[in-house]
Each structure stands twice: as C-alpha cells, then as structure tokens.
Amino acid sequence: MSSLNLNIPHSLSKEEALTRIKNLLSNLKEEKKDIVSDVQENWQDNKGNFKFKAKGFDLAGDITVNDSNVQINSDLPFAVSFFKGAIGDMITKKTKELLA
Numbered sequence: 001m002s003s004l005n006l007n008i009p010h011s012l013s014k015e016e017a018l019t020r021i022k023n024l025l026s027n028l029k030e031e032k033k034d035i036v037s038d039v040q041e042n043w044q045d046n047k048g049n050f051k052f053k054a055k056g057f058d059l060a061g062d063i064t065v066n067d068s069n070v071q072i073n074s075d076l077p078f079a080v081s082f083f084k085g086a087i088g089d090m091i092t093k094k095t096k097e098l099l100a
Contacts, residue, residue: 004061009068038052047063048064049061049063059080
C-alpha cells in the first residue's frame with residue numbers, strides 16, 4: 001500500500017468549506033460514473049470517512065476540514081500506487097475548484 005496525504009488550503013469559513021467538501025464524492029460519482037461506484041461516506045462534525053471503488057479497486061480514507069485547510073488521507077492499493085501523482089493532482093484540482 002502507498003499513502004496519499006493531501007493538504008489543500010482554503011480561505012472560506014470552516015462551515016462553508018465543509019458544506020462544499022461534502023459534495024466532493026457526490027460530484028465525483030456523477031462525473032466519473034463510468035469508473036467510480038459504491039461510494040459511501042460518513043461524516044462526524046468536520047471529519048469524514050469515505051470508501052468507493054474505482055475501476056474495480058477499493059479505495060478508502062478520511063477527510064478533515066479545518067479552519068484554513070482540508071486534509072485528505074488514503075491508502076492506495078499497490079497496483080494503483082503507480083498513479084499516485086496523477087490521483088493526487090486530480091483530487092487537489094477538484095478540491096480547489098470546490099473551495100474557490
């Protein structure tokens with residue numbers, strides 16, 4: 001397994017950032033429905049856990065929305081770890097768009 005740890009800054013209120021981030025996985029499921037399935041998320045205050053399948057691989061992790069940043073952490077299966085940079089870039093780009 002390979003760890004993916006992202007720290008994405010924002011300038012929104014924590015509440016607004018949380019509202020927007022809670023739409024991240026829903027949007028991903030809609031936009032990438034050909035490769036993303038079985039999306040599940042569970043939120044407790046500003047912390048969420050998620051899991052989904054992408055091209056048959058199980059992915060899971062956690063999201064924490066803080067006052068000035070969003071932290072996303074996930075363990076990637078070995079076969080997916082070769083694409084860690086591209087996956088991190090895509091998630092960072094989508095998150096920044098939501099928080100703009």
